[in-house]
Amino acid sequence: MKVQSKAYKFWRVVLYVVLIGLSVLMLIPFAWMLSASLKLDKDVFIFPIQWIPENPRWQNYIDIWTKIPLSKFVLNTTKLTIIVTLLQLLTSSFAAYAFAKLNFKYKNLLFMAYISTIAMPWQVYMVPQFIMMRGMGMNDTHMAIICLQAFSAFGVFMMRQFYQGIPDELCEAARIDGMSEYKIYSKIMLPLSKPALSTLTIFTFVATWNDFLGPMIYLKTEAKKTLQIGLRMFISQYSSEYGLIMAASVLSLIPVLIVFLSLQKYFVEGIAATGVKG
Amino acid sequence: MAVQNNVDPNMVKEKLARLEPQLAALQEELKNTSDKKKRDKLISKIEYTQGKIKQAKTGERLSRQAKRDLVAYSFIAPNFIGFCVFTLVPIIFAFVLAFAEWDGNNPMKFVALNNFIEAFKNDRFIASLKNTIIYCIATVPLTLICSLGLAIILNQKVKGRNFYRTVSFFPYVASLVAVAAVWNMLFSPQKSGPVNMILYNLGVAAKSLPKWSADKDWVMFTVVLFSVWKNMGYYMVIYLAGLQGINAELYEACSLDGANTWQKFLYITWPQLQPTTFFVTIMLTINCFKVYDIVYMLAGGSNGVLNKSAIVLVYHIYEEAFRNWNLGYASAVAMVLFLMVLAVTLIQFRGEKKYAN
Numbered sequence: 001m002k003v004q005s006k007a008y009k010f011w012r013v014v015l016y017v018v019l020i021g022l023s024v025l026m027l028i029p030f031a032w033m034l035s036a037s038l039k040l041d042k043d044v045f046i047f048p049i050q051w052i053p054e055n056p057r058w059q060n061y062i063d064i065w066t067k068i069p070l071s072k073f074v075l076n077t078t079k080l081t082i083i084v085t086l087l088q089l090l091t092s093s094f095a096a097y098a099f100a101k102l103n104f105k106y107k108n109l110l111f112m113a114y115i116s117t118i119a120m121p122w123q124v125y126m127v128p129q130f131i132m133m134r135g136m137g138m139n140d141t142h143m144a145i146i147c148l149q150a151f152s153a154f155g156v157f158m159m160r161q162f163y164q165g166i167p168d169e170l171c172e173a174a175r176i177d178g179m180s181e182y183k184i185y186s187k188i189m190l191p192l193s194k195p196a197l198s199t200l201t202i203f204t205f206v207a208t209w210n211d212f213l214g215p216m217i218y219l220k221t222e223a224k225k226t227l228q229i230g231l232r233m234f235i236s237q238y239s240s241e242y243g244l245i246m247a248a249s250v251l252s253l254i255p256v257l258i259v260f261l262s263l264q265k266y267f268v269e270g271i272a273a274t275g276v277k278g
Numbered sequence: 279m280a281v282q283n284n285v286d287p288n289m290v291k292e293k294l295a296r297l298e299p300q301l302a303a304l305q306e307e308l309k310n311t312s313d314k315k316k317r318d319k320l321i322s323k324i325e326y327t328q329g330k331i332k333q334a335k336t337g338e339r340l341s342r343q344a345k346r347d348l349v350a351y352s353f354i355a356p357n358f359i360g361f362c363v364f365t366l367v368p369i370i371f372a373f374v375l376a377f378a379e380w381d382g383n384n385p386m387k388f389v390a391l392n393n394f395i396e397a398f399k400n401d402r403f404i405a406s407l408k409n410t411i412i413y414c415i416a417t418v419p420l421t422l423i424c425s426l427g428l429a430i431i432l433n434q435k436v437k438g439r440n441f442y443r444t445v446s447f448f449p450y451v452a453s454l455v456a457v458a459a460v461w462n463m464l465f466s467p468q469k470s471g472p473v474n475m476i477l478y479n480l481g482v483a484a485k486s487l488p489k490w491s492a493d494k495d496w497v498m499f500t501v502v503l504f505s506v507w508k509n510m511g512y513y514m515v516i517y518l519a520g521l522q523g524i525n526a527e528l529y530e531a532c533s534l535d536g537a538n539t540w541q542k543f544l545y546i547t548w549p550q551l552q553p554t555t556f557f558v559t560i561m562l563t564i565n566c567f568k569v570y571d572i573v574y575m576l577a578g579g580s581n582g583v584l585n586k587s588a589i590v591l592v593y594h595i596y597e598e599a600f601r602n603w604n605l606g607y608a609s610a611v612a613m614v615l616f617l618m619v620l621a622v623t624l625i626q627f628r629g630e631k632k633y634a635n
Contacts, residue, residue: 019431023445025507029460030448032472036463044463047475091357098353105347110354117365119623121568123592124612127599128371129364131382151360181349210453212571213592217600231455236580242463249456260451264444267451271512272519 030253037061037246044242060247067244070251072223073230078255080142080226081208084149088204089197092155097185099156100163101171114153123213130217144218145226149208155200158270162196163189199270202263209256227252293334301327375609382605393610403611405586406594409498413573413590414566416502421562422555425510429517430547443518447511454508458575461504467492491577494587501576501588505569513558520554521547553633560626567618568592591615 031051036044038056064070098104099111129148130139138144166189174184190197215226225233231252235245260267304327308320326343333341340348376393380386397403432443449457464472467489474487490500528546537545570592577588584593591611599608 015431015434015436019436019442022428022431023442026445026448026511029457029464030452032464033456033460036460045466045470045472045475047470047472047479049472091360095354095357098350102346102350102353104350105343107350110358113366114361117361117369119564119619120369121564121615121619123568123570123595124616124619125365125368125372127595127605127608127612128375129368130599131605132364132368132371134382147360147364151357151364153361153365156357156361181353185353206451210451212454213596217596228453228455231459232575235455235459236582239580245459246463249459252456253452256451256453257448260447261444264447268443268447268515271515 033246033249036242037250039243041240041242044246057243060243061251064244064247064251067238067241068230068234068248069222070227070230070248073225073227074251076142076224077209077227080145080149081205083146084208085201085204087146087150088152088155089200091151092200093159093190093193093197094185095156096159096163097181097189099160100166101168101184101189102181114156118153118157126213126217133218138218140218140220140224142219142224145211145214148214148218149204149211155204158200159193159196162193166192195266195269198263198266202259202267203270205259206256290334294331297327297331297334301331372609372612375606376613377610378606380605381603386606389606393607394614396607397610397614402586402589403594406589406591407614409587409589410567410569410591412498413502413505413569414563416498417505417566418559418562420502420506421510421513422558424506425513425558426517426551426555428510428514429521430543432514433518433521443514446514449508450511452508454571454575457508458504458572461500462491462576465490465500491588494585497577497588501573504576505572508572509565513562516558517551517554520551524550556629556633557626560622560629563622564619567615567622570596 032049035049035051035053037060038053038058039050040057043050043053099107133139133144133147138147170188171184174188179187210228211226212228212232215229216232219225219229222230222233231248234248238244301324304320304324308317308324311317311320329341329343375386377388377390378386379389379392428446432439432446436442466472466474468474469478469484469487471490473490477487478484488496491497524547528550529542532542532546569590573584573588573590574582574593578584583597584590592615595608595611595615598604598611
């Protein structure tokens with residue numbers, strides 16, 4: 001027994017060492033980012049690395065707002081993300097309710113249209129999509145990004161999966177009580193689907209906030225750019241202003257981290273659910 | 279409720295005379311069929327006919343079913359219209375465009391398979407295809423191993439487990455532009471880059487220090503390394519769900535037989551996780567085919583142009599479409615990408631059938 005417990009203790013120690021090593025590996029780039037954002041450009045590459053700068057240069061965080069129109073970028077991205085997320089939540093839960101709980105003509109056909117595009121990468125049709133949007137006069141507008149992101153097959157699919165788990169009897173009972181379908185949706189289904197809505201919120205939020213290729217293709221005017229392409233533009237223009245680049249990077253991460261930390265549970269559950277079921 | 283409209287009684291009679299025998303015939307057929315699928319079909323047909331009869335009798339303009347359909351369509355419409363206009367139509371358009379020559383302004387010209395032939399003659403296309411596949415072959419197994427290892431460790435009862443899970447997920451949610459900027463600095467090709475500095479202090483000669491993304495032989499390696507680091511947290515979550523689905527009794531039985539940790543992994547964990555591994559492999563492969571932004575940010579330099587050592591398929595589509603305005607050609611390349619994804623998806627369907635049983 002004693003030998004076994006010694007071996008057990010040994011493995012526990014190894015386990016913790018590996019764990020801590022891994023977390024360091026995961027966090028080091030972020031730590032470096034934070035530390036570099038508080039340094040002068042010439043101090044960034046000093047070796048050995050000085051993790052906590054002696055004279056933290058908070059000025060970087062002030063300068064960045066005047067060096068590039070950062071507030072404009074943040075405003076644009078926030079606006080787009082909120083509109084896209086709201087539209088996505090509203091329209092996909094609406095459509096998903098019909099697919100899960102109502103019987104109607106061509107239901108399977110319509111649903112097949114959604115399913116068949118799930119496997120289609122956006123990159124395959126981004127060119128004709130751009131041509132069409134340009135034809136509608138939406139080139140270089142935020143409207144294009146909204147239309148691009150807000151109506152995904154994924155959202156409908158995910159919400160439908162969830163609604164199917166809610167017993168049909170609930171809707172039947174409400175129908176017998178004389179509730180209209182719209183009322184059943186808003187008074188019964190919507191409140192019940194908070195977990196699924198949260199999952200969809202965080203997925204859409206992170207995807208829209210971090211999207212790069214879409215805004216890069218559509219948004220040309222500087223005043224319309226999102227945080228990601230604005231940041232990228234800044235990096236390629238001032239590639240040696242390390243401190244400022246890192247300060248802007250830290251700022252761009254904050255909103256996503258806040259949303260992620262507060263909705264983390266749903267994120268993890270969402271991946272597990274959509275992942276395992278396929 | 280049912281509004282009695284002024285209906286011509288003769289018309290009603292005529293309609294009923296047509297519908298009622300239909301209904302009777304269907305009901306008779308139902309009695310004689312035993313196949314479940316056929317029965318379901320017949321039952322829905324009967325319901326439909328009954329609805330029609332009712333409609334004829336009451337003289338309502340819309341049957342109950344038609345009203346229900348309308349309500350259902352009103353639910354679907356907001357999403358479906360957007361989906362049709364911005365996804366479905368462009369997809370169909372993409373198939374047409376692949377066989378045409380077009381710069382977006384002048385009239386389109388149909389060129390049959392020319393775009394594809396041109397693509398396979400194009401050095402940059404061949405290089406992009408090659409790089410995409412290399413990237414895929416390197417990234418998929420590495421990410422798989424790392425995420426499985428991470429999941430197994432984080433499935434143990436350890437203190438602060440949730441903290442570690444959150445941390446390993448950080449890179450995945452963090453925005454690419456920001457973390458790529460850090461990586462570019464950490465893996466700076468100069469000797470002063472932090473990673474190179476560490477290597478130098480470990481005894482690597484200054485001359486043989488890798489130039490990372492600035493070196494054509496190292497650039498793909500750097501990209502793969504970054505991609506594994508960024509994405510492993512996501513696949514770890516899927517593996518964690520798979521691990522939690524394994525019956526604990528299996529491990530207990532195995533312990534009673536005196537199996538050690540490695541044997542437990544080999545005979546229980548790995549075979550039980552096979553469906554998960556299959557799914558993760560498929561998803562990873564498809565995501566690797568679609569890679570673009572990672573390469574663009576790590577290897578694109580300040581002007582965002584990828585040379586032959588790092589060009590990938592999606593970048594090739596992008597440059598041909600939005601820099602050279604060869605829309606037809608770009609769509610043909612997109613079709614190649616689509617066929618690759620389709621092939622993997624078909625494998626997935628077959629696998630799903632296998633694992634569902």
